[in-house]
Amino acid sequence: MVMNKADETFDRSILDNRARSVAHLFTQRVAKSPHEEGFRFAKDGAWKSMTWAQTDKDVRAIAAGLISLGIEGQERVAIASSTRLEWVLADLGTMLAGAATTTVYPTSQLKDVVHILTDSGSRIVFAEDAEQVDKLRQGRDQIGEIVKVVTFGGEGDGDWVITLDDLQKLGEELLAKEPNVVEERMEGIQPEHLATLIYTSGTTGPAKGVRLPHSAWAYEAAAVDSTGLLNSDDVQYLWLPLAHVFGKMLLCLPMQVGFPTVVDGRVDKIVENLPETKPTWMGAAPRIFEKVYARINGMMEADGGVKLKLYKWSVGVGMQVAEARAQGHEPSGALAAKYKLADKLVLAKIRDRFGGQIRYFISGSAALNKDVALWFSAVGMPVLEGYGLSESSAAASVNRPYLGANQAGTVGWPLPGTEFKLGEDDELLVKGPGVMQGYWNLEEETSRVLVDGWFHTGDIGAIDESGHIRITDRKKDLFKTSNGKYVSPGAIEAMFKGVCPYASNLVVEGDGRKFVSALITLDEEAIAGWAEKNGMAGKSYRDIVTSDACREMVQGYVDEMNLQLNRWEQIKRFIILPRDLSIEEGEITPSLKLKRRVVVEKFKGDLDGLYTD
The missing domain is CATH 3.30.300.30 (ANL, C-terminal domain)
Structure with a gap:
């Protein structure tokens, strides 16, 4: 174990022995725990599960299907879909085929879809449903390189559009003739090979493709694993858009650590699904936490009377406990006794709304209000705020759930292997294995933001004596x-x-x-x-x-x-x-x-x- 100022302890052996590629990360997990639950998903009104071995069977068929359609190493395969099991399978199939995933939000307008598909040179598109297929048909004349559309929930047309089942059958036919075709393709994958093109949703101009290699995702998974944040007994609830860099990173973590993931991208079902699936952690954007905080406080205010007084007292006690833990010690004496009572009367009941098993949440993608973060800590479900960008493969820093480590209002410590420093005007600069190779087809833009390995984030920040990083604002927004x-x-x-x-x-x-x-x-x-x-x-x-x-x-x-x-x-x-x-x-x-x-x-x-x- 290695100690450093800005971190707790981390296991360097995990970091040093990370997987060669996302494909290898997946197949190593299958080999380690083939019969353990890999993914849980809603189907026909009930929760279904797939083991890692069952997932592997589907993924290999998809990979072989892509190969049979002529997809070569590092060629781009796009996915236009909300978060669902088929997104996961399509992405992993693309990884095992040695190709690169291009992400497309299903809410993207036609002009944006056309730009992403043409700019990336994508040759196959996985489309969620008839709505996405229709959008692609409208732009077909402008995206001539697309040789096939594979739909998750629609019907094939016998020509340009085929179903996911059709693709898997093509793969099974190829595997029957060439059983080692997927392994042979995987052998050619190198750490520096392109794995993902994430298109940034910029506020001006066309979106830029961020080039993320296999090595970046393998690093992200290993770096988080090395901190001890997660273990194989965890259960993740994954609803975030997998087209977003944060969602994609959360897809890599279960392959590294070996816990099951509940996959359901329906935002309106989160509150309903958490008590049913009982996850131990979940990543989310600040808006989710803000809505929960507002909703529960609003309900308590509406009830008023003794119930409101008891709620405020209990949360107040929880706040004191959270503050003590932030300073590095557990509560004792009278405070410990009051907290035990507050937890029994109020706080545990709030946690039960989330399934009762949450150890913590992870927040990213935008700034989280400090009062909201403190409230979640007070009720016993701390939010670990982190920081990262598409250009850093998501997480570059994150708070830790240990005594004295989770500091509300900061985005935590750097991941092991990642460095931060302040540049001109206190702009945060980031360097590490998770930083992008550059922007797709934009050398001048790349050279402007990536200098001597340091990525210029555009965020204004500070680094305190404990090594915690604070974000003030976007430089361009000041x-x-x-x-x-x-x-x-x-x-x-x-x-x-x-x-x-x-x-x-x-x-x-x-x-x-x-x-x-x-x-x-x-x-x-x-x-x-x-x-x-x-x-x-x-x-x-x-x-x-x-x-x-x-x-x-x-x-x-x-x-x-x-x-x-x-x-x-x-x-x-x-x-x-x-x-x-x-x-x-x-x-x-x-x-x-x-x-x-x-x-x-x-x-x-x-x-x-x-x-x-």
């Missing part, structure tokens, strides 16, 4: 008011979500203006509950959020937040939008990150109106 004062919009936006239990999004504006303003959207479910208790039951979302009573309520939370801000950062005026921001309107990425510039430009006229006098 703005200066007309009074010359810098404002960090991301920090204010995250703060508001911790203050206002009804908040969905806050978009801060004020670049070159005399004061800071904001666009506000409210969570539809939460505000409906508020409306019922304020004489507006049954009214539409638009009617509720545009009412004087709602504005007065929101103003109160804005005022409360402003007390925590410098004078020049305070929100002087705001607009409550009559609808929430959405992925469909291009205002939020599929990984639930705000496209601030897109939103500000779209509502520029409304914002300008706030500055007319």
Whole structure:
């Protein structure tokens, strides 16, 4: 075991003996635990399971099917689908065939799909259903290199479109003639070979393809494993988009460590599925934690009376315990006794809503409000916030669930083998085996952000004495008011979500203006509950959020937040939008990150109106 300042302990032997490729990572797991549960998924109203050996059989048939269709090493195979078991199988089949997966969000518009498929030179596309197939047919003339579309849930047309079963039958036929065809293809895979093209959902210009080799994914899996964060007794709940780098990394971890993964990309089913599947951990974007925090607090406020007092007391005790653990010691004496009672009366019941087995959550993709993080620690389900980008194969740093290690408001310590340093203007620079090879077909852009092995993240941050990393904001999002004062919009936006239990999004504006303003959207479910208790039951979302009573309520939370801000950062005026921001309107990425510039430009006229006098 190796000790260093910015980490607990990690097992260097795991890091040094990582797999050669994703394909080898998978086949090694199959060899180690063939009859153990690999994946769990919903089918026909019930939960079904596949062992690693059963998964291997399907994956090899898919790999051989791709080979029979002429796919060569490192050629691109795209997947346009939400998170489901077939995504996993298609990706692993692509890995065993020595090809490279190109990820496509199923919500992507046709022009974006055409750009990704043509830019990547993808030759086969896995399409989730008839809707995705129709989209590909519309763009067929522009994506001429696609030789076959393989649909998960649709029907074949006997020509361009075949089903997943059709592909597997092709593979089985090839395997019957050439039993070693997949092993022979795997023999040619080298660590530096392309494994994945992840297209960044940028706010301006066409998306860029991030080139991630097999070595990057093998490193990510081994680095996390070496920290002892996970073990073979864990159960993962995986709902994140597998087209996103965070989701893809979470797919590599069970192959490294050997635990089962529940796969279900239906976001509206998470709360229902957790008690049924009883996972021990789950990765998520901050929005999920914010919604849970707001919903439970809103329910307690609505109940009021003794129940609310007991809840607040219990969470307050939990907060004290969380603070003690953050400082490196377990509670004792009177605090330990109070915590035992609070846990029995309230906190354990909250955990039961999540299946009762959660050890911790992992949050990534955007900043998590510190108050929200502390609340989860208080109820006994700590959120380990991490940091990474598509360009770093997801995780570059993460908090640890050990005494004194999980510091709310930070993104933790670097993964073993990854380095951080501060560049010009305190920009975070990252170096390590997980950093991309570069952008696909964009040498000039690559050379601008990747200098001497250091990736320039574009994020402003700090590194404290304990080695924990803090993110202040995106460098490009910082703005200066007309009074010359810098404002960090991301920090204010995250703060508001911790203050206002009804908040969905806050978009801060004020670049070159005399004061800071904001666009506000409210969570539809939460505000409906508020409306019922304020004489507006049954009214539409638009009617509720545009009412004087709602504005007065929101103003109160804005005022409360402003007390925590410098004078020049305070929100002087705001607009409550009559609808929430959405992925469909291009205002939020599929990984639930705000496209601030897109939103500000779209509502520029409304914002300008706030500055007319």
